[in-house]
Amino acid sequence: MSKPRIIFVNRVYRPSTEATAQLLTDLAEGLAARGWEIHIIAAGANTGPLSGVTIHRTGQNDKNSGLISRAGNYLGFLRAARRLLTTLAQPGDIVVLKTDPPLLAACATGIALRRGANVVHWIQDIYPEILPQHIGAWAGLPLLPLKWARNRAWRAASLCLPVGDDMRSTVEKQGVPADQVIVVPNWAPRELHAIPPNDAILAYRQRENLPNGFIVGYSGNLGRVHEFDTFLSAAQLLRADHAALACTFRLTASGPQLPAVTAAKAEYQLDNILLSPPVPRPDLALSLAACSAHLVTLKPGFEALVNPSKLTGILAAGRPVLFVGPPHSALARFIAEEKIGAVIAPGDAAKLSVTIQRWAAHDGAEAVALGQCARACYEHHFTFAAALDQWEKLLNGLPDKPHASK
Numbered sequence: 001m002s003k004p005r006i007i008f009v010n011r012v013y014r015p016s017t018e019a020t021a022q023l024l025t026d027l028a029e030g031l032a033a034r035g036w037e038i039h040i041i042a043a044g045a046n047t048g049p050l051s052g053v054t055i056h057r058t059g060q061n062d063k064n065s066g067l068i069s070r071a072g073n074y075l076g077f078l079r080a081a082r083r084l085l086t087t088l089a090q091p092g093d094i095v096v097l098k099t100d101p102p103l104l105a106a107c108a109t110g111i112a113l114r115r116g117a118n119v120v121h122w123i124q125d126i127y128p129e130i131l132p133q134h135i136g137a138w139a140g141l142p143l144l145p146l147k148w149a150r151n152r153a154w155r156a157a158s159l160c161l162p163v164g165d166d167m168r169s170t171v172e173k174q175g176v177p178a179d180q181v182i183v184v185p186n187w188a189p190r191e192l193h194a195i196p197p198n199d200a201i202l203a204y205r206q207r208e209n210l211p212n213g214f215i216v217g218y219s220g221n222l223g224r225v226h227e228f229d230t231f232l233s234a235a236q237l238l239r240a241d242h243a244a245l246a247c248t249f250r251l252t253a254s255g256p257q258l259p260a261v262t263a264a265k266a267e268y269q270l271d272n273i274l275l276s277p278p279v280p281r282p283d284l285a286l287s288l289a290a291c292s293a294h295l296v297t298l299k300p301g302f303e304a305l306v307n308p309s310k311l312t313g314i315l316a317a318g319r320p321v322l323f324v325g326p327p328h329s330a331l332a333r334f335i336a337e338e339k340i341g342a343v344i345a346p347g348d349a350a351k352l353s354v355t356i357q358r359w360a361a362h363d364g365a366e367a368v369a370l371g372q373c374a375r376a377c378y379e380h381h382f383t384f385a386a387a388l389d390q391w392e393k394l395l396n397g398l399p400d401k402p403h404a405s406k
Contacts (some may be wrong), residue, residue: 005037005363006395007089007117009108010098011077013042013055017278018145019220020100020124028053030388036395041084043077056084063319074101082111091116092400104129106149109156118398119157122184126162126170126305130225151175158398164307165330177277182394186309186315187387188378192285195318195375204286213246214360214367216322217291219279220310222255227297230324232261233349235270238356245360250274252287288317292367293359298325298344299389307331315340315378318368320359324352340374 008028012021024040032038032052040055058080078101085108089095095112097105097119107120112119128146151174154160160166160176160183171181196204222228231249238244249272250263260274263275279287288294294314298306303326311331314321321341323332332343344352359367 002242003036004395004398005039005120006031006092006096007039007085007093008096008098009041009081009104011043011074011100011104012376013040013044016044017281018038018100020098020322021098022189022281023124023309024098026187026190026384028383029394032386033187033393034392039088041081041088043073043080056086056088077101078104078107081108085111085115089115089117093117094120094395094398096120098122099125099127102131103146103150105153105157106146108154113402114157116402118402119153120398121154121157121160123162123167123171124162124186124309126167126304129170130302130305138140147174155180158402159394161394162307163309166304167307169269172302184387184390184394185308185382186312187382187384188312189281189284190384191281191347192288192313192316193383194285195231195316196286196289201286203287204283205290208290209358210250210277210290211246211248213248214293214356214364215248215250215291216293216295216356217288217319217387218249218253218289218295218297219284219313220253222251222253222257222261224256225299225302225306225309226257227259227299227324227346228261230344230346230349230352231295231297232264232268232270234352234356235273236268237273237349237353239268239270241353244353244357247333247356247360248272250276250291252276252279254278284313285317288313291319292364293320293322293356293371296321296323296331298323298329298331300326302405303329303331312378312382315374315382318371318375318378320367320374321356322352338373338377340377 008024010020010024012018014021014025028038029051038053042054045057045059045060058077092106095117097108104294109119109274129142154174154176160181162171163186167182168181170181198321235249238247296311298308321335323335324344324346325374327343327345336343337342381392
């Protein structure tokens with residue numbers, strides 16, 4: 001019996017370096033290597049390496065820019081994706097809708113179902129609840145009609161696949177039956193499965209002019225849902241404490257909060273903060289391993305709407321996690337249960353600075369032990385091979401056609 005075609009819809013795909021593009025590229029190429037026929041609907045014009053998949057480009061810009069142009073790109077992509085689905089989707093297909101752009105589910109689910117395809121929602125972020133945080137000036141945008149359309153699309157799908165436990169609770173609270181909601185965690189990038197040898201890490205630190213001592217990394221997007229005041233205050237405390245061990249923060253990042261972090265670094269003369277552009281994926285393993293520990297941050301109230309994707313790469317690198325975020329969240333509980341790091345409540349800069357100093361002491365022995373637990377946690381929960389197996393099991397278990405009620 002032949003496998004159904006899979007059509008993924010997401011605004012970004014390779015060669016974009018955004019997290020959702022990298023995850024989708026991994027999964028699409030992994031499934032194609034296992035014999036699935038894969039189609040991608042994505043923005044942009046650059047096809048890039050195909051690697052066994054068929055890419056349908058809509059032509060819209062796939063880069064985030066200003067608010068107005070971004071909104072135009074989103075709307076243009078939604079219109080083009082709907083047109084492509086109308087002609088591409090066939091009975092028996094599986095249409096997997098991600099969450100970039102926001103409300104893609106509400107715009108594309110009906111078309112896919114009318115074409116006789118099963119629909120799966122791969123939920124990386126929960127919109128429209130986080131829209132006010134993203135769009136600031138439009139914070140008064142009425143959300144109820146958008147939530148209604150989104151919830152209707154969720155309930156009509158064969159499966160909803162959030163990437164975290166708190167997100168699963170949010171989806172179920174919208175009336176989606178519990179047996180249609182399955183947590184599928186994101187995996188670490190495939191290149192991180194092998195930890196670089198120590199001599200390669202040392203050579204990388206020398207090449208990047210990184211200082212000796214304990215380095216706390218932050219790798220990825222400086223997004224609006226992430227919390228940075230606590231880290232900035234901790235950097236001030238560590239800099240002011242002349243008896244403190246040498247500790248440095250290294251941010252290899254971009255995003256909407258980068259200007260604020262850059263301004264704070266200059267205002268408070270925080271020379272213990274190093275700022276660098278995002279690291280190309282081939283260098284990510286070395287960049288993560290070159291740090292002694294890594295920050296993961298999240299503002300309170302967003303734990304049920306997003307799940308920081310950078311966690312899995314940190315664990316694959318065998319480094320402990322400093323989570324600055326809601327202590328009651330599922331992520332905080334997971335970190336405590338797996339003994340892979342420390343949980344810091346937002347605003348508690350003193351605890352963050354003391355924890356870093358403790359980890360840096362005695363040649364970083366405590367951090368090394370936590371890092372070993374982190375690597376074991378990755379191998380147990382977050383390998384790409386395990387994720388690919390889970391995806392195949394879910395896809396193979398879908399019905400031949402959507403339920404008649406849909």
